[in-house]
Amino acid sequence: MKRLGFLSILFTLVLACQKDYNKTKQPYKLIPTETSAIIQVNELNDFVTSIENNDVLSGLYNKELKNASLFLNQLNTTQQVYISFTDSNYLILTENDSTLFVLDSIKNITSTTLVDLNIEKTEINNNIIYHKIIGNTFAGSNDLELLKTLNTDNENTELSNLIETTDKKSVASILFKPEATNYSKLLFSDVINKAGRNFTVLDFDYSEKGLNYNGILTSKDSSANHLDSFKNTVPQKTNSPFIAPYNTSSLVSITYDNFSVFNKNNYHLKDSLVDVSETFLNFTDEIALIDDVLVLHSLDPNLIIESIEDKSISESFRDIDIYEFGQPDFFETNLIPFITFENANFFSVFENFIVFSSASETLKSILTDALNNNTLANSDAFLSISEKLSDEASLFIFKDSEKLSTVLDQTMNGYNANAVQFIREDNYTHINGIIQKFKKRAASNSVAETFTTPLEAALLTAPQAVKNHVSKAHDIVVQDVNNMLYLISSSGNILWNKQLQGQILGPVEQIDMYKNGRLQLAFTTPNQLYILDRNGNDVSPFPLKFNDAITQPLSVFDYDKRKDYRLLVTQGKNLLMYNAKGQSIGGFNYKNNDSQISSQPKHFRIGSKDYIVFGAGENLKILNRQGDSRINVKDKIRFSDNDLYLYQNKFTTTNTLGQLIQVDTKGNLSTKNLNLTDKHKIATTSKTLVSLRENRLIIKSRTIDLDYGDYTEPRIFYLNDKIYVTTTDLQSKKVYLFDSQAKSIPNFPVFGTSAAVLEKLDNDSGLELITQSDDKTLIVYKLH
Numbered sequence: 001m002k003r004l005g006f007l008s009i010l011f012t013l014v015l016a017c018q019k020d021y022n023k024t025k026q027p028y029k030l031i032p033t034e035t036s037a038i039i040q041v042n043e044l045n046d047f048v049t050s051i052e053n054n055d056v057l058s059g060l061y062n063k064e065l066k067n068a069s070l071f072l073n074q075l076n077t078t079q080q081v082y083i084s085f086t087d088s089n090y091l092i093l094t095e096n097d098s099t100l101f102v103l104d105s106i107k108n109i110t111s112t113t114l115v116d117l118n119i120e121k122t123e124i125n126n127n128i129i130y131h132k133i134i135g136n137t138f139a140g141s142n143d144l145e146l147l148k149t150l151n152t153d154n155e156n157t158e159l160s161n162l163i164e165t166t167d168k169k170s171v172a173s174i175l176f177k178p179e180a181t182n183y184s185k186l187l188f189s190d191v192i193n194k195a196g197r198n199f200t201v202l203d204f205d206y207s208e209k210g211l212n213y214n215g216i217l218t219s220k221d222s223s224a225n226h227l228d229s230f231k232n233t234v235p236q237k238t239n240s241p242f243i244a245p246y247n248t249s250s251l252v253s254i255t256y257d258n259f260s261v262f263n264k265n266n267y268h269l270k271d272s273l274v275d276v277s278e279t280f281l282n283f284t285d286e287i288a289l290i291d292d293v294l295v296l297h298s299l300d301p302n303l304i305i306e307s308i309e310d311k312s313i314s315e316s317f318r319d320i321d322i323y324e325f326g327q328p329d330f331f332e333t334n335l336i337p338f339i340t341f342e343n344a345n346f347f348s349v350f351e352n353f354i355v356f357s358s359a360s361e362t363l364k365s366i367l368t369d370a371l372n373n374n375t376l377a378n379s380d381a382f383l384s385i386s387e388k389l390s391d392e393a394s395l396f397i398f399k400d401s402e403k404l405s406t407v408l409d410q411t412m413n414g415y416n417a418n419a420v421q422f423i424r425e426d427n428y429t430h431i432n433g434i435i436q437k438f439k440k441r442a443a444s445n446s447v448a449e450t451f452t453t454p455l456e457a458a459l460l461t462a463p464q465a466v467k468n469h470v471s472k473a474h475d476i477v478v479q480d481v482n483n484m485l486y487l488i489s490s491s492g493n494i495l496w497n498k499q500l501q502g503q504i505l506g507p508v509e510q511i512d513m514y515k516n517g518r519l520q521l522a523f524t525t526p527n528q529l530y531i532l533d534r535n536g537n538d539v540s541p542f543p544l545k546f547n548d549a550i551t552q553p554l555s556v557f558d559y560d561k562r563k564d565y566r567l568l569v570t571q572g573k574n575l576l577m578y579n580a581k582g583q584s585i586g587g588f589n590y591k592n593n594d595s596q597i598s599s600q601p602k603h604f605r606i607g608s609k610d611y612i613v614f615g616a617g618e619n620l621k622i623l624n625r626q627g628d629s630r631i632n633v634k635d636k637i638r639f640s641d642n643d644l645y646l647y648q649n650k651f652t653t654t655n656t657l658g659q660l661i662q663v664d665t666k667g668n669l670s671t672k673n674l675n676l677t678d679k680h681k682i683a684t685t686s687k688t689l690v691s692l693r694e695n696r697l698i699i700k701s702r703t704i705d706l707d708y709g710d711y712t713e714p715r716i717f718y719l720n721d722k723i724y725v726t727t728t729d730l731q732s733k734k735v736y737l738f739d740s741q742a743k744s745i746p747n748f749p750v751f752g753t754s755a756a757v758l759e760k761l762d763n764d765s766g767l768e769l770i771t772q773s774d775d776k777t778l779i780v781y782k783l784h
Contacts, residue, residue, distance in 0.1 A: 025152055027093035027137040028163045031084045032146070033156045035091075037176040037183055039065070040163060041072075041081040046171050048072050056211040056435050057204075059410040060182045068092060071122075071129050071140060076100060080168070089143035091150075092129075096138040101131070119147060162201050165216070170203040173215070185408050186213065186433060188397040188420045189252075191226050191337045202431060210415065210436035212388060217422070217429040226337050227395070229266040230424035233257055235392040238421075239297045240288035241377035243353045244398075245369040247751055247773070248376045251398040253288035254338050263334075280307035287339060288396075293366055294331055294341040296354040304354055314346060317364050322348045325356065338395065361731075368707070368732040374751070381417035381438045388434050393421035404435065414438070447747040450768065450780045451492030457482045458775040460503055462712075465759035465770060466510055469519045469534070474761045476770055477508050477521065478778065487536060488778065490761040490768075496536040502526045506553020506600060513539070513580040515563045522567065524554040529569060529578070541582040546571065551596075552614075557603040559610055559625065570597050573616075575627065590627035595619060598639055599653075604646040606665060613651050615639045620651065620663055635669040637661055640680070642713075647684040654682055658693070674698075681713035683725075688740060690714045690725050699725055702742035707732065712755040719760060719767055726756045728771065735771050750781055 031038060041047045050057050051069050068083060068090045075081065075092075077100055082093040094100070111122045119132045130147045131140035141147045159175070166173035176183040177199055184192075186202065202215035217227065236255035244251055256262040259281050281287070283304050286297035298304055305311075310326030324346055331341040343358035350370050357363045369375060376382050376398070398419045405412045412435075420433040457480040465474040468490070475495070476488040483502060487495045502525030509522040513531065520539055521532040526549050531542040552570035559566070566585065567578040573596055577588035595617035604611045611630060612623040618638060622631040640654045650662040658676030663669050674680075680693040690699050692714050697704040709729035717724045723740035735752035737745040752771030761768040766784050773779035 025135060025137070025155075026160075027080070027095060027139075028082045029155045029160050030093055030134065030137060030139060030150055030152065031082065031156060031159060032086055032091070032150070033154060033159075035084040035086050035156075035159070037085045037174065038159070038163070039083040040166055040173040040175070041083065041171075042168055042173070043171045044072065044075060044077060044081055047081075050171070050206055054206050054211065055412065055415075055437070056408070057206060059408055060185065065090065068142070070124055070127050074101060074124070082163075086146065089141060089146055091143075091146060092131075092138075092140040094138050096133050096136055100138055101140075117148060119144070159199065162199055162218075166201060167203040170205050173201065173203045175199045175201050186420070186435075187217075187431070188399060188407055188418075188433075189395075192217070192395075192422065200431070202433075209438075210418075210434070212434050212436075214430070214432045217431055218427075226266075227422060227424060227429045229262055229338075230254075230256065230394040230429075231265050233261050233265075233394070233424070235394045235423050235425075236285045237391055238393050238396045239286055239352070240290060240295050240396075241382060241398070242375055243295055243350065243355065243366070243370055244288075244290045244376040245366060246374045246376050246379040246382075247400075248398065249291050249400045250403045251288060251290050251376070251396070252339060253286055253393070253396040254335075255286045255392070255394060255396075257285065259284055266335075280304045283307065287335060289339045289341060292358065293362060294339070294344060294356040296356075297352055298354065299352065301349050301352055301354055305349060311347075314360060317348070317360075317367060320348055320350065320367055322346055322360050322363055328358075331356070365732060368734075374734075379417070384438045385417050385419060385434045385436055388432075389419060390421055390423060390432055392423065393432075394424040394429070395422040396420075446784045447745075447750055447769075448782050448784065450782045452773055452780075453488055453492045453494065453778040455480055455484075455486060455494075455776050455778070457484065459754070459772060459778075462755040463757055463770045463772070463778055464508055465757050465761065466508060466521065467519055469517055471763070473763050474759050476761075476778065476780075479504050480776075483525075485536075492778075492780065498532065498536045500525055500530070501528055505550060509554060509556040511556060511558075511565050511580060512563050513565065522554060522556055524550045524569060526550055529554065529567065529582075531580075531582075544578070544582055548572070552600045555601045555603070557612075559603070559605075568601055568612075570601065572596055575601065577627070588625075588627045590623065592616070593619075597621075599644055602644055604651070606646070606649055609665075611651070611665075613644050615644065615653070620644075620653075620669075622651065622663070622667075631663075631665065631667045633663055633667050633669060637669075640678075642680075642682050645682075645684040646686060647689060648687070652684060652689075654680065660689075681711075683714045683716050685716055685718065685723070688716060688723055690716055692727060697725075697727060697736075697738070697742075699738060699740060699742040704738065704742050706736065709734075715755065715757070717758040719758060724758050726758060726769070728752055728755050730754075735769065737769065745783070752779065 048069055051061055052058055077094055079095045084091045109124050113120055119130050122129050129140045130144045139150055162175055174183050178184055198218050200217045202213045205212045233256040238253050240253045284296045284298050288295045311323045314322045314324040325344050328343050328345045331344055344356040345358050346360045346363055347354055347356040348363050350367055355366055399407060401412050401415045404415050404418050414437045416438045418435045423430040459478055460481045461479045463476050463478045466477050468475045473490055479485050483500045485498045485500050489495050504523045504525055510519045511522050512519055523530055527546050529544040531539040533539050548571045550569055551572050555568035557566040565580040569576040573592040575590040577585040579585060597614055597616050599615040601612055601614040610625050614621050618636040620633045620637055624630040638656045640656050642654050645652045650664050652662050655661050656678055658680050660672040660674050674691055676693045682691045692711055695706040695708045697706055709731040712728045714725055714727045725738045728735045733751055733753050734749035735756045737748045754772040756769050756771040758767055758769050766782055769781045771779055
């Protein structure tokens with residue numbers, strides 16, 4: 001990175017003021033005074049191509065320019081081309097020569113001469129342009145009146161001087177006033193867009209990945225130019241990305257070497273502001289709004305803490321004090337128009353940062369990310385643009401793809417890091433911007449975000465992978481709070497959604513009811529048993545409707561692996577058995593003994609015998625296929641909330657004391673102290689036991705001490721001949737992934753807000769981890 005200077009710009013401006021009336025007038029000197037925007041094209045072919053092929057510019061170019069591009073395509077020149085806009089009209093200016101606009105080579109064209117006006121009228125595919133030669137300049141416009149009044153005596157010298165400062169080596173440059181709203185979007189700020197009626201000048205370089213631009217902003221109207229707040233201050237390093245979470249959506253930062261000077265300038269520009277000349281802000285050199293938190297940066301944060309009198313310690317989080325702030329509306333008006341922040345109820349100190357937030361939980365999340373270096377500055381997307389940014393900036397604005405889409409009013413998926421810097425020096429403000437698409441390159445042992453899929457409402461259930469019998473890979477099912485069920489492809493596309501009459505109980509099962517290789521989805525809601533085909537359609541005679549509530553997830557049994565499915569529905573104390581045609585199985589009779597069934601019935605096979613196992617009251621029920629008791633377990637069990645498993649060929653669960661409970665096939669019960677608390681979670685395979693209590697995860701006999709948090713139950717996945725274990729800290733929004741030796745998989749944890757699923761979604765090498773990025777968005781990571 002390097003410091004951007006202005007000596008060359010100022011030198012050019014001085015030379016530009018020295019007119020030589022003996023020279024032939026340049027085409028841009030014919031631009032009308034009332035023009036609101038001018039595009040100077042230095043590389044015509046590249047520019048025309050970008051109108052359609054560059055995501056950023058194709059959305060910014062207005063309709064008039066897209067119409068003008070039809071005629072720009074017909075120009076044959078290596079000279080600069082100037083396109084100016086006045087209201088809805090455009091004007092094209094460039095140096096004329098005999099091969100510039102050869103009509104004979106153009107198809108679908110008619111041309112006539114307006115003899116009295118010495119103007120040509122040309123029509124190409126129903127689009128009309130009027131054009132003529134003035135001196136050595138070709139002038140063309142869609143507005144005949146504009147062309148008739150064009151002359152060489154009404155030069156806008158100030159505009160001409162600015163045009164002469166542009167970089168002729170760039171593909172194009174744009175000069176615009178605030179009312180040229182499309183181009184003003186590139187400044188990322190309405191505050192800057194309203195800064196007077198003077199021109200902003202930007203030089204463009206662009207590629208398929210995006211757009212780089214830099215230039216200057218000028219304004220003589222100090223009352224309208226808010227950037228004059230930085231007058232007589234020195235831009236400082238922008239430090240806030242080092243505290244901002246790596247998934248930050250929006251960041252606005254202001255820096256200065258002297259807050260008193262900045263505040264005095266700002267106070268005079270907006271005399272309605274409260275004067276905060278004597279304040280703890282005097283010890284800062286940067287203030288930033290990062291999504292829903294406000295951050296101060298100081299070389300000595302202790303001075304700030306000492307200066308804040310109205311505070312009290314609320315709690316401590318990982319040895320960091322969290323304070324309650326007695327002036328929550330302090331930042332509401334005194335930093336307008338750049339920053340406004342309400343409800344600064346809490347604050348905390350981390351290194352050289354003081355972070356304010358409306359909620360202590362938000363502070364904890366910020367601190368957790370900072371402690372683990374999960375910050376914006378360390379994110380791959382931000383690092384991809386950092387070399388093109390200046391070290392210092394008076395005003396720095398960052399947007400992710402979602403916020404950029406809002407700014408540009410168009411969808412900008414994949415543009416994950418975008419920034420504009422405003423660097424005040426002397427009487428000019430230099431602008432440096434970058435909008436760039438970023439896709440992390442996959443590397444060995446890397447974890448890359450593959451896609452995110454937003455849904456219309458918050459997710460009700462954690463995502464689940466289901467087999468795709470067509471692709472031989474997997475899709476994703478999930479349900480939202482409106483009871484809408486979604487099937488999402490391995491590339492993130494929503495294949496269909498279906499309205500259900502209630503929340504799905506437990507996981508979605510899959511069956512091949514026609515024994516033809518085509519799979520259906522099977523599940524229950526509180527009052528219905530559903531079977532859906534690949535396209536989300538009900539399979540007759542389903543759904544089956546029940547008057548009494550279904551109280552446990554659907555159990556699907558395939559005793560002999562012959563696809564003769566049994567569908568077991570639990571209703572309180574009773575069990576109902578159906579076949580895949582929805583017919584009741586009369587040979588199944590379970591006598592409930594008046595005990596509520598407390599866990600999902602599961603089927604296990606040991607040797608040649610089948611066992612249907614579940615908890616009922618304080619009894620472990622072990623049935624045969626007919627629903628009769630196969631094993632009588634005399635000992636009582638106070639069941640925990642954990643499922644039943646087959647571990648070491650024994651029926652296994654835990655009790656409320658955190659003890660491991662195992663019952664063998666003779667009904668003998670044994671207990672083992674796992675040193676678990678009453679709030680614990682377990683999962684097993686036939687040979688692997690995983691337990692979690694508070695922040696301690698134990699895989700087999702190996703213990704991992706995690707950060708304190710709110711963890712989901714551990715999940716075990718057996719893929720590619722290897723065991724993986726996942727759990728998600730809902731507090732810090734991190735998904736952890738370990739192998740059977742309790743070693744963390746490289747580049748984990750990753751960001752996630754729900755329990756995660758590990759699966760092979762597509763037919764490529766590598767696995768995918770499926771979780772949520774927020775309450776409405778699914779996120780998938782690829783493990784390489």
